[in-house]
Every structure is written in structure tokens, then in C-alpha cells.
Amino acid sequence: TLGGFGLKCIWFSKLSVGAPYAKALYLIEVFMSNLVDSVLPIPISSASFENIVVDYCKLKYRREVVKYGRSGQVQHGVDIFLNLTQYEHIAIQCKNYQNGLLFKTIIDEIEKTASYPTKIDTYIIATSAPRDKKLQDEISKYNKGCNKRFCVELIYWDDITSLIVNDEFIFKKHFPELFNLTNTDMNNKKEDVKAIERILSCVELDMFDSYISAAPDYVSSKFMSSVDVFENEIRSPAFLLHNKNIQQKIGEFFVLWEHIHYGMNGLNGYNCFFYQNAGDCYRFDHQNAKDGNYQEFKDVFQDLHNKCYEMVDLIHKEYPSINIRNLSDQARKTYDWIY
Numbered sequence: 001t002l003g004g005f006g007l008k009c010i011w012f013s014k015l016s017v018g019a020p021y022a023k024a025l026y027l028i029e030v031f032m033s034n035l036v037d038s039v040l041p042i043p044i045s046s047a048s049f050e051n052i053v054v055d056y057c058k059l060k061y062r063r064e065v066v067k068y069g070r071s072g073q074v075q076h077g078v079d080i081f082l083n084l085t086q087y088e089h090i091a092i093q094c095k096n097y098q099n100g101l102l103f104k105t106i107i108d109e110i111e112k113t114a115s116y117p118t119k120i121d122t123y124i125i126a127t128s129a130p131r132d133k134k135l136q137d138e139i140s141k142y143n144k145g146c147n148k149r150f151c152v153e154l155i156y157w158d159d160i161t162s163l164i165v166n167d168e169f170i171f172k173k174h175f176p177e178l179f180n181l182t183n184t185d186m187n188n189k190k191e192d193v194k195a196i197e198r199i200l201s202c203v204e205l206d207m208f209d210s211y212i213s214a215a216p217d218y219v220s221s222k223f224m225s226s227v228d229v230f231e232n233e234i235r236s237p238a239f240l241l242h243n244k245n246i247q248q249k250i251g252e253f254f255v256l257w258e259h260i261h262y263g264m265n266g267l268n269g270y271n272c273f274f275y276q277n278a279g280d281c282y283r284f285d286h287q288n289a290k291d292g293n294y295q296e297f298k299d300v301f302q303d304l305h306n307k308c309y310e311m312v313d314l315i316h317k318e319y320p321s322i323n324i325r326n327l328s329d330q331a332r333k334t335y336d337w338i339y
Helices: 019-038 046-061 103-115 133-144 157-164 168-174 183-200 205-212 221-225 227-234 244-264 293-318 324-338
Strands: 080-083 089-095 122-127 151-155 282-284
Touching: 046 080, 046 089, 046 122, 046 157, 046 168, 089 103, 103 122, 103 133, 133 151, 157 168, 168 183, 183 227, 183 244, 183 324, 205 221, 205 293, 205 324, 221 227, 221 244, 227 244, 244 293, 293 324
Parallel strands: 089 122, 122 151
Antiparallel strands: 080 089
16 A cells, blocks of 8 residues: 555556456556656655656666766756667756756756767656647757758656656555665665676576577587576575575576576486587587486576576566666676686
């Protein structure tokens, strides 16, 4: 129940199919719409508003989002930036102007970007001001002009909140008073996110299927060797998860992965794999393997596949802000020298 508002907020994970499911989804949609329109308070401080916009951008674009400078520094009209692609760069200016935003204010900020050191393709004004048709028309007219350096977009408070209410962690992070959450609850969630990101930045999970797609005939030695790096993090005394369900799923995936790795290196009494050169893929040795070994490893790799997807699905459900693709990219850059 949301404190003081008499509303119950539920995130459904699995519902029965059919009419009850459709009705439940409809009720959730109606509830969330009412919540955004009538409950969520606009933050008083500009810093708090900017933090909400940062998380909004992370959810919308699924990219690394960076604050540019800090309050009091010359920021060239930019508070936040992100690279959508190698060739498309987005800059965001935050305006926590609850009483209204003037077109002249936006033009002033646009002119400041002339000294911004990086190319801008899209310039977004994120504001808490009421939605204004006149301002929207002026922005549309500006975008059609021949002298513009980039496209300008407006996002309003309801645009921002309609997205973040779909992420339980981010929603509670910025509006803990609505859930009667303690600082301990929020700190535990923040610590969990950091811990999960730390261990997932050790392995290319986005390549998981391709690395074991031909298992057990051929298995990527690069992927199997990364279990050692994963192990260093998960067995570290500093590693701690408050969410026991995710801890269990990560543990099940790791233990099975480690068991397979030991078996492929002959440490569990098996002699089923070989590789021709360092860095080569593991190849199943049909000549030396015992009867039943091939099917045994085939089954266990399928089990590993299932454990991986169970782990990832739960992480997506509990902490949607965690970007596994970006963490996989980080693993490639950081640990490529190991292989």
C-alpha cells in the first residue's frame, strides 16, 4: 500500500493466461496511469529532478548515461549525455521549472551548446513544467528551420514518470515515501545492483548461446575459462547479495558452470575433451569417452543453458535497470587479454 494514498501497488510476475490475465493487465495499466497523473510528486530540488531524468534515460535508451559536470561549473547547456550509437549523440538539459518554461530559455540553452566539445545530434529538454501546446509548436517550428544544428525534443514530467513506474527498483528509489521504505531497504537494493553488475561484468552473457551452441562437440574455451574470473568475484569476502532469490539463481548457475569446467579439464574423472592449440575450442573426444558421456555432457549443457536463462530472467524482473548487454561489452574489453 502506498503510504498515505490508500493505493496498492503490485508487480505481477506470472499470471494465468486468458481473460483473467488480460483483465489484470488492464487493471495494472489503469492503476499506473492514475498513479502518474495524481500521485507522483515533482521533486523540489533540481538535483533530485536530474537524478530522475538520468534513470529515465537509462530505462528508455538502455545505454550508459553520464552526468556532465556539476552545479556551478560551465556546462555548455548540457546536464546529461549519452551515445545512442557510434554516430548518434544525445544531450539533455534539465529544467525543473514547475511554473512554466519559456521558448527563450530553451534558445538560450541551445546557444550555449555551441561551445560543447562533442557533436550533438539530438538535444532534449527535460522539464517538470506543465505540458504547453504553444511551446511544443515553437519547438516544432524550430526543428523545421534551416539554421538548426540538431533536433530538439521536449519531455515532460508525465513522460518521465510513465516509464519509471514500470521499474520497481527505480520507482522506489526516487519515491520511497510512497512505499514506507526505510533507508536500509534502499541501500540494500543499491548494494545488490552494484554486486550483480560487478560479477556480470566478468562474463559475456550476450554471447552465451553462440559459445555453447555446438556443445558438447565444440565448446568455446574463452567462455569456459571466464568461470575463473567469475569465481574470483563470487567467492570474494566482499561479495554480498541481500536478495536471496537472485543469490540462489546465481549460485546454481555458477556451481554447474564450474562443475562442467572441471569435467572438461579432466578434474572430475572424465577424459572427454581435448583442444589442439591454446585458445582453441574444446572438442569432444569420441574415441576416449566412455559410453554415455556424450549424452551426459549434452544434458548438462542444456541444464546450464536453463540455469543461465533463469538467472537472467530473475535479474531482469527484480532489477530492470541492469543492462546485461553493456556489462558483456565491458567484459570483452576488460578480460579479452585472459584468453
